[in-house]
Amino acid sequence: MCGNEALAEAAIIAGVDAYFGYPITPQNEITAYMSKRMPEEGRVFVQSESELAAINMVFGASATGKRTMTTSSSPGISLMQEGISYLSGAELPAVVVNVMRGGPGLGNIAPSQGDYFQATRGGGHGDYRTITLGPSSVQELADCMSLAFDLADQYRMTVVVLADGFLGQMMEPVVLDKKPRRKLPPKDWALTGAEGREQNIVRSLWLGEGVLEELNYKLQAKYEQVQKNEVICEEYEVDDAEIVVVAYGIAARIVRSAVNKAREEGIKAGWIRPITLWPFPTKQINRAAEELRIFLTVEMSCGQMVEDVKLAVAGKAPVLFYGRAGGSVPSVDEVLERIRQLTIPANKQKVKSKK
Amino acid sequence: MTSNDFYEEVIIAGFGGQGIILAGKALAQTAMKAGKEVTHMPSYGAEVRGGTSNCMVVIADEPIASPLVSQPNSVIVMNKASLNKFAGRIKSGGLLVMNSSLIDNKPELANTIEVLAVPADDIAAELGNPKAANMVALGAYLQKRQIFSPDAAAESLPDVLAKRYHKTLPVNTEALRRGGQFAKK
Numbered sequence: 420m421c422g423n424e425a426l427a428e429a430a431i432i433a434g435v436d437a438y439f440g441y442p443i444t445p446q447n448e449i450t451a452y453m454s455k456r457m458p459e460e461g462r463v464f465v466q467s468e469s470e471l472a473a474i475n476m477v478f479g480a481s482a483t484g485k486r487t488m489t490t491s492s493s494p495g496i497s498l499m500q501e502g503i504s505y506l507s508g509a510e511l512p513a514v515v516v517n518v519m520r521g522g523p524g525l526g527n528i529a530p531s532q533g534d535y536f537q538a539t540r541g542g543g544h545g546d547y548r549t550i551t552l553g554p555s556s557v558q559e560l561a562d563c564m565s566l567a568f569d570l571a572d573q574y575r576m577t578v579v580v581l582a583d584g585f586l587g588q589m590m591e592p593v594v595l596d597k598k599p600r601r602k603l604p605p606k607d608w609a610l611t612g613a614e615g616r617e618q619n620i621v622r623s624l625w626l627g628e629g630v631l632e633e634l635n636y637k638l639q640a641k642y643e644q645v646q647k648n649e650v651i652c653e654e655y656e657v658d659d660a661e662i663v664v665v666a667y668g669i670a671a672r673i674v675r676s677a678v679n680k681a682r683e684e685g686i687k688a689g690w691i692r693p694i695t696l697w698p699f700p701t702k703q704i705n706r707a708a709e710e711l712r713i714f715l716t717v718e719m720s721c722g723q724m725v726e727d728v729k730l731a732v733a734g735k736a737p738v739l740f741y742g743r744a745g746g747s748v749p750s751v752d753e754v755l756e757r758i759r760q761l762t763i764p765a766n767k768q769k770v771k772s773k774k
Numbered sequence: 775m776t777s778n779d780f781y782e783e784v785i786i787a788g789f790g791g792q793g794i795i796l797a798g799k800a801l802a803q804t805a806m807k808a809g810k811e812v813t814h815m816p817s818y819g820a821e822v823r824g825g826t827s828n829c830m831v832v833i834a835d836e837p838i839a840s841p842l843v844s845q846p847n848s849v850i851v852m853n854k855a856s857l858n859k860f861a862g863r864i865k866s867g868g869l870l871v872m873n874s875s876l877i878d879n880k881p882e883l884a885n886t887i888e889v890l891a892v893p894a895d896d897i898a899a900e901l902g903n904p905k906a907a908n909m910v911a912l913g914a915y916l917q918k919r920q921i922f923s924p925d926a927a928a929e930s931l932p933d934v935l936a937k938r939y940h941k942t943l944p945v946n947t948e949a950l951r952r953g954g955q956f957a958k959k
Contacts, residue, residue, distance in 0.1 A: 445818055528818070589841055590799065590814035592806045675839035750844045 422557045423448035423587040425595070426490075426516060426580070429564035431456055432597050435514075436485035437463035439476040441495060444528045445584035446518035449490045470495040474502030474515075481511040482621045484609025486568055490516040492584070493534050494525055496542075503577050504543030507638070508623025510608075512571035514564070515549075516580040518587040521746030529746025530584035532668060535723035538579045539697040546635050548642050549577040550649065551696040553667035557591035559694075562598075569601040570649065574641055575608075581696060583719065585669040585748065645698055652700035653692045656682065657707050660689030662762055665704065665728050666717040667693050670749065674717050677754035686762050696724070704731035713761050713770060714738040717754055719747070737770045779835045780810075782921060783843040785860050786912075787828035788852025788873070793908035796934060797850070798829035800912060803930035804922050805833040813841035826855060833921070848919060850911050852894065857881055871915045873907060890918055890957060897952050903942065906949035913953025924954035 420428070427449045430438070438453045450466060457464035463480070467473040473489045480487040491499065496517045506513050519534050521527040538551045550570050554560040560582055567578040610619055625631040655678070657663055662681075666674040671692040681688040691707060693700045708714070714736055716725040725740045732738050741757045743749045760766055784801065788794045795816045802814035816829040830843040848869040851857045853876050861870055866886045875895030883889065892914045894907040913924040928947040932940065 584818070585815065585841075588816055588818045590802055590816075591841075592812060669841075672838075673840045673842060677840075679839060748842060750842065751840050752844060 420557065420593050421448055421588055421590045422560050422582060423518065424452050425557050425561040425593045426564055426582070427452040427456065428595055429561035430488055430514070430568075431460060431462075432595060433565035433568045434486050434600075435462070435488050435568065437465075437476075437480040437487045439465045439467050439473040439480070439487070439489050441467050441470050441473050441491065443492045443495045445520055445530070445587050446490055446492050446516070448587070449516070449518075470498035471502065474499040474506075477513050477515075478502060478506055478509070478511060481506065481513050482509070482610050484606040484611060486512075486514075486572070488514040488516065488568075490518065492518045492520045493522050493531070494520075496534065496537070500537075500543035503549065504541070504545050504547065505623045506577050507541070507543075507547035507549070508545065508625075508634075509621050510575040510638075511621065512568075512575050513577045514567045514571055514580065515577055516582065519581065519583040521744075527746045528584065530586075530669065530719060530748060531744070531746050532581075532583055532670060532719040533721075533723070533744065534581065535696065535718070535720060538581050539699070539727070547638060548645075548697055549579045550574070550645060550698070551579045551581050553581045553694060553696045554586065555668050555671045555692065555694075557586065557589060558593050560586055561593050561595055563694075565598045565600070569603065570645075572603045572606070573601060574645055576641070576645070581668065583669055584746075589669075649695060650698045650700050650703070651694040652703050653694060654690065654703065654707070656689035657691060658689070659687050660712060661687045661767075662689075662713045662715060662758055663707055664688065664690045664715045664717055664754070664758065665693070665724070666690065667696060667724065668719075670717050670719050673749055673751055674754055676751040677758060680751065680755050681758045684759070686758060688758055688762070693724070699727045699731065701727070701731040704728060705733060705735075708732040708735040711771070712736050713767065715757060715761060716740050717749060718742040719749065720744055737773070739770065780833070781835075782833045782848065782919070783846045784831045784833070784848045784850065784915075785828060785843055785846045785863070786831070786850045786852075787826070787856035787860050788908075789855070790825045790827045792827070792852045793905060794827040794852065795829050797908040797912045798831050799934040800909075800927050800930055801831050801833075803934050804927045805831075807930055808922055808926065810834065811836060811838050813838050815841050828856065828860070848915065850915050852876065852907065852911060854879070869915070869918060871911055871918065873911055875907070888918075890914060892953060892956055894953070897956065898949055901945055901948055901952065903945045903949075906942070906945050909946045909949035910953035910956070913950035914957040915953075916950070917954035917957035924950040
């Protein structure tokens with residue numbers, strides 16, 4: 420199965436009640452798959468008239484307590500930002516999949532990681548965050564759908580699954596199985612008809628004096644809990660590494676090959692792969708930065724996650740960057756060459772003195 | 775990954791409509807059924823009939839890190855433009871399978887690279903379905919590489935071919951076999 424189809428089926432297994440979407444390459448297989456499978460399951464599929472409509476349909480469905488999602492690619496996700504901000508203000512759970520393509524603007528349709536800032540900083544207006552997952556294989560993409568719905572319901576937040584055109588189009592063997600749901604709080608805030616109980620109100624407009632400030636502090640406290648409890652990251656051969664390469668998503672697969680080759684050449688290289696991009700594995704990276712090492716961040720962008728890596732390393736070690744932009748994908752050899760150059764003793768000295 | 779493990783990187787390329795992606799999917803599906811690790815990455819988007827199309831397939835014993843292929847072990851090219859684009863990337867000791875029905879020039883390659891020229895379109899036309907040229911080339915590749923048999927690929931075809939095309943299963947199966955027989959010669 421290709422990544423797009425795998426994540427769609429995984430969402431169905433995770434119990435998505437309603438899907439709303441508007442076509443855009445490179446994620447059309449999701450909408451096509453959902454248009455067939457959701458009616459078969461007796462669930463809701465709507466191809467909306469625009470991305471704005473899709474995200475606001477998600478708002479409506481979520482307000483009734485149903486599991487709901489939308490999917491798009493970069494330009495379409497930009498159009499949805501107002502809705503995501505409203506979802507956050509109203510504390511409604513939602514899952515948004517972004518199969519990233521090259522930008523800015525309409526850009527192109529090639530794979531990219533240029534929306535990291537948008538996803539991990541909130542993206543719309545106001546003080547809010549979205550939980551952001553960055554899977555790196557078709558299997559992980561599928562697996563993170565049930566996690567995304569659980570996290571959304573548990574924290575009443577938007578969860579962004581940040582994939583890219585490569586991951587969406589790529590085919591790999593995948594095992595789709597039903598995972599047990601987390602123990603989730605009841606959705607006693609949902610609009611289910613007020614017969615026999617107090618009326619529930621879902622809104623993101625808070626005009627009373629001090630009310631919005633109070634909501635913001637409540638949101639921040641929730642975000643702190645997420646940062647404390649939900650970080651996931653993977654690391655490899657970091658213990659003795661003189662260079663640690665940090666990458667997520669499909670770029671991390673390329674890095675893995677490059678690091679394997681570097682190890683075969685006798686270079687002490689390792690990697691750290693954030694799976695949750697927000698909350699970011701700040702502690703894990705900071706811990707790895709205790710000894711004097713070089714960090715290299717590899718992205719399919721002009722350098723976005725590298726800022727989080729620098730914050731995590733906190734000046735303890737040099738943090739360098741290598742990336743390709745506008746829909747280009749770095750090759751294994753390009754990354755390997757960077758690793759080789761940075762581990763030549765003379766260059767290493769130069770990099771460290773510049774720190 | 776140790777260097778003893780099986781690791782095959784393939785690029786299949788041609789123009790849109792030649793069944794490039796289908797040939798890649800058939801190869802990937804065959805590998806998966808044989809219990810191998812596999813990735814398949816198609817070029818996507820603006821690929822319409824007549825445009826260019828290619829896909830990268832990686833088959834291995836161990837989990838595959840990068841699905842991106844820059845230096846393939848094997849390249850299957852179905853037209854001249856693809857030959858020019860991809861043949862130069864083949865690893866030393868690698869294999870080039872080319873559709874000699876549409877490629878008349880002999881590629882200038884290092885002599886460590888084995889070249890198998892298969893008149894895929896002509897063989898497919900003999901079988902009565904010119905569209906099966908992709909399967910002729912795939913069959914020839916499989917026979918040459920000896921990883922899986924053309925018959926194993928034929929068994930995986932029903933999984934990757936849309937149901938409405940299942941009536942073409944016999945001719946595609948025959949095309950795989952004929953490609954294999956050609957490569958044996």
